[in-house]
Amino acid sequence: MMSLPRRLATSLLGHVRSHITSATCGTSSAGKSASVLWSCRTLSLAPGVSSCPSLVASLRTSAAQLGSASYQDVQPDYEVVAETENKITADVVSQVNRSIADRSTGRLFAVVHINGKQFKVTDGDLVVVQGQWPPALGQQLRLEKVLLVGSADFTLLGRPVLDRGMAAVEATVIEKSLSHTKTIFRKKKRKNYRRINFCRMPLTTLRINSVRLEKTVDQS
Amino acid sequence: MSFKHLFMKSSFVKAPIQNGIGRYVGQLQRITVKFCKEHSDSKGVRDFIENQVVDFAKQNPGIVVYLKPRRHRAPHVKLEYLNGETEILSAKCLSERELRQWLEVARGSSGEPVARLRKMQHTDRPSIQGVWTPWTNVPPQTNLETFPSEEGYRAPQREQTATEKLRELFARQQEQKQLTEETTGTS
Numbered sequence: 202m203m204s205l206p207r208r209l210a211t212s213l214l215g216h217v218r219s220h221i222t223s224a225t226c227g228t229s230s231a232g233k234s235a236s237v238l239w240s241c242r243t244l245s246l247a248p249g250v251s252s253c254p255s256l257v258a259s260l261r262t263s264a265a266q267l268g269s270a271s272y273q274d275v276q277p278d279y280e281v282v283a284e285t286e287n288k289i290t291a292d293v294v295s296q297v298n299r300s301i302a303d304r305s306t307g308r309l310f311a312v313v314h315i316n317g318k319q320f321k322v323t324d325g326d327l328v329v330v331q332g333q334w335p336p337a338l339g340q341q342l343r344l345e346k347v348l349l350v351g352s353a354d355f356t357l358l359g360r361p362v363l364d365r366g367m368a369a370v371e372a373t374v375i376e377k378s379l380s381h382t383k384t385i386f387r388k389k390k391r392k393n394y395r396r397i398n399f400c401r402m403p404l405t406t407l408r409i410n411s412v413r414l415e416k417t418v419d420q421s
Numbered sequence: 422m423s424f425k426h427l428f429m430k431s432s433f434v435k436a437p438i439q440n441g442i443g444r445y446v447g448q449l450q451r452i453t454v455k456f457c458k459e460h461s462d463s464k465g466v467r468d469f470i471e472n473q474v475v476d477f478a479k480q481n482p483g484i485v486v487y488l489k490p491r492r493h494r495a496p497h498v499k500l501e502y503l504n505g506e507t508e509i510l511s512a513k514c515l516s517e518r519e520l521r522q523w524l525e526v527a528r529g530s531s532g533e534p535v536a537r538l539r540k541m542q543h544t545d546r547p548s549i550q551g552v553w554t555p556w557t558n559v560p561p562q563t564n565l566e567t568f569p570s571e572e573g574y575r576a577p578q579r580e581q582t583a584t585e586k587l588r589e590l591f592a593r594q595q596e597q598k599q600l601t602e603e604t605t606g607t608s
Contacts, residue, residue: 356550378531
């Protein structure tokens with residue numbers, strides 16, 4: 202049974218991007234509104250951690266997926282598990298914070314909520330908002346409802362949205378026009394009922410100027 | 422019923438001259454209002470000229486406004502855009518307010534011919550974390566697996582079910598029972 206975790210640990214330390222560590226920060230403290238997903242490509246566990254016997258338990262999900270250990274084998278010692286998980290979490294959060302602080306995140310994308318719809322956007326994107334929407338032509342907007350921000354290496358998930366001021370998604374209104382003419386035709390069979398209407402919906406085109414992270418995780 | 426939309430050109434979202442990346446540039450360049458000074462179908466256009474055209478021109482310094490009276494012809498507005506497109510807006514029997522609203526629509530549009538949009542979004546960078554494949558996020562140790570493999574073929578691990586718990590309990594009870602019987606039998 203012990204051979205498995207050793208293998209897992211080596212593969213964790215290895216070069217391949219793997220699925221294992223998804224650490225949630227702020228599980229114990231309420232009010233923090235971001236959780237972090239960090240791929241193991243950039244996460245390096247300390248050798249001490251990998252040789253720790255309780256890693257078996259902390260990696261129980263992956264062991265379970267392999268189907269190589271029965272449930273009796275994996276009876277986690279919860280205190281030790283929590284300790285190890287907290288350590289991994291802190292490590293991940295500090296690495297994310299460091300990359301935000303020295304602006305080495307690279308290109309970011311964000312999921313923003315605009316007028317009832319969600320869009321995945323990045324710098325230079327075009328987004329069309331359908332229906333009546335107040336912003337005027339040429340206005341610069343800052344989209345405040347950001348549900349998620351991601352870079353190549355990590356993802357920040359809002360619960361349900363990220364803190365105000367954490368992510369800055371800026372956009373410009375570049376077009377306010379009408380859609381093509383849509384035909385709305387209603388008919389009831391054998392009831393002599395036919396209605397035909399035509400409508401053109403208002404469309405607003407946005408140019409996404411920038412997606413940035415302005416605060417580190419858990420910074421108030 | 423109209424089938425016009427079925428044969429309509431479709432297009433994707435686009436913006437002319439990278440509009441909005443540095444700053445916003447208005448796409449409507451010039452309007453020519455053609456109207457008659459006498460006919461009643463130009464009434465709304467004449468009212469617009471009397472009451473609003475100066476304000477309109479002041480509010481939109483990027484748009485040149487020409488007025489062209491012509492006798493006993495239906496009123497029109499010619500709209501010219503930065504991308505070279507021109508559009509003729511018939512202003513026949515339009516009220517002052519309606520005309521103003523149509524000019525507002527023209528001011529906001531890019532001059533591209535109206536088409537059905539296939540997507541409401543456009544991006545040059547569709548993926549930042551990499552495109553998902555069936556092998557994304559699969560544990561890498563599967564690479565080292567040799568086949569046939571007992572472990573690889575085993576069903577995914579799960580919690581003990583209630584039935585299994587009951588069975589185990591029952592088996593233990595049976596054992597206990599047997600033991601007690603044996604002990605009583607021997608004594």
